[in-house]
Amino acid sequence: MLIDLNEVIKNDGRVMQTDVMPEMKQFVSKMGAFPIVMQQPVSLEIRNMGDRKLQITGSTVLTVRIPCDRCLEDVDVTLELSFEKEADLNKSEAESQQTLENFVYVEGYSLDVDKLVYSELLVNWPSKVLCKEDCKGICSICGTNLNQNTCNCRKEETDLRMAKIQEIFNKYKEV
Ligand SMILES: [Zn+2]
Ligand SMILES: [Zn+2]
Structure with missing residues (x-):
């Protein structure tokens, strides 16, 4: 979902407020693909700070389905994200990627809300x-x-160990 930033970029001091629903249905990373089962709109405030700098403040709540670390059953984890970022439009995209790793969500004169939410999820992912x-x-x-x-696995393991001990014990007895 792209937000047109033209108006706010053209006017110093301009503040834009908007609620946007991301389109992302799952979070895909090196760790795997996780369905987003609930998503509230992202409420955003974009402020033109002058000198082609934008301040982006926002928050959202979403629920991601993640397997339990121990038993792998699905767990619905609700994450509250809130953020405050600054985007400097004087910098080229390549420059920004080098200095501010999450800056890629502002491209030209639009803000990619899905990329913004994605980068926030990465940072706030539960350990x-x-x-x-x-x-x-x-x-x-x-x-x-x-x-x-x-299950009987652990029990059998101990039974086996007990049998070994018994065996040794019997050997000594025979001597
Ligand atoms: Zn579990
Ligand atoms: Zn078992």
């Missing part, structure tokens, strides 16, 4: 996602989700 604090995860041996079921 840890759990379906619940005490998620038991999945069994590393048979893959059973231990929140829903139990």
